[in-house]
Amino acid sequence: MSGSLQRRLYRKLGVYLIVLHLLTYDVTVAGEGVAWSLQTNPAVFGKDIVLECKLPSSTCCDRYTRRWLGGKNLHLLIMDGTSSEPDKYSELFDKETRSSKLTIHRLDSKDVNIPYQCIYGFSKDVKILNMTEDRFEYYPVEPIYVNITVDNGNVLQVNAALKPVFPQPKCNASIDEGDISQSLRVSKIMKDLFYEVIIHIRYTFTSSICANLLNITCQIGTFMLEIKRNITCRSDSPVNGEHRNRKNMQEYSNVT
Structure with a gap:
């Protein structure tokens, strides 16, 4: 074999070994991988949320481009800190960690139940940001509609609407210090991603006191919603009449 041919073979072999080394190295990097997770808990609609991606220790942090992609078509959101929509997406990068x-x-409804992808070089992690009841919360819009009626003076009926809301609220009710949760019923429908909830209370007064404070409390994930209303019996109510009679009898006793 001539010397020139041998040198050409050595050069080709050298190039092959370099390429093989790079491919093997990149496969190792891809194997180490990146991983992202939702950091905000709870994730509240209308507020900011944070997804954190951990980059590989072996190649971090200037060798490759950092990218965040999102949406059904996985369009570019962020590349090395530059945002495609600065008002919607931003990146905070910490080289040490x-x-x-x-x-x-x-956060709005278009941001959930879609894939997000973190990419660094040949490493990537893609998964769905699932809207789950243990992590996401939506609080009802104020003011909350509440309708209160007192029928025949001693039957209280209350209807309150919470919408939209997520997760499904757990509600209790009281009048002054007395628990009336057994008289409370909750109905719900799912509209798009959120619940529309109607709270109904039907309660019969057994006390002669007609001016009371109604308090409805609803646990919405980590948030406690309170609805407070003053209720008064009708002037022609039997209970109100009983209250007036007792008062008149007391006044009569004092006079005599």
């Missing part, structure tokens, strides 16, 4: 944090501003 190998952390890329994607902030989604003013």
Whole structure:
């Protein structure tokens, strides 16, 4: 074999070994991988949430481009800190902790139940940001509609609407210090991603006191909603009449 041919073979072999090394290295990097997770708990609609991606320790942090993709078509959101929509997406990068944090501003229904992908070089992690009842919350819009009636003076009926709301609220009710939760019923329907909830109370007064404070409390995930209303019996109610008679009898006793 001539010397020139041998040198050409050595050069080709050298190139092959370099390419093989790079491919093997990149496979190792891809195997180490990146991983993102939702950091905000609870994730409240209308507020900002943060997704954090951890980059590989072996190649972090300047060798490759950092990218965040999102949506059904996985379009580009962030590349090396530059946002495609600055008002909606921003990145905070910490080289020491190998952390890329994607902030989604003013979370809305279009931001959930879609895939997000964190990419660094040949490593990537893609998964769905699932809207689950243990992590996501939506509080009802104020003012809350409440309708209160007192039939025949001693039957209280209350209807209150909470919408939209998520997760499904757990509600209790009281009048002054007395628990009337056994008289409370909750009905719900699912509209798009959120619940529309109607609270109904039917309660019969057994006390002669007609001016009372109604308090409805609803636990919505980590948030406690309170609805307080003053209720008064009708002037022609039997209970109100009983209250007036007792008062008149007391006044008569004092006179005599």
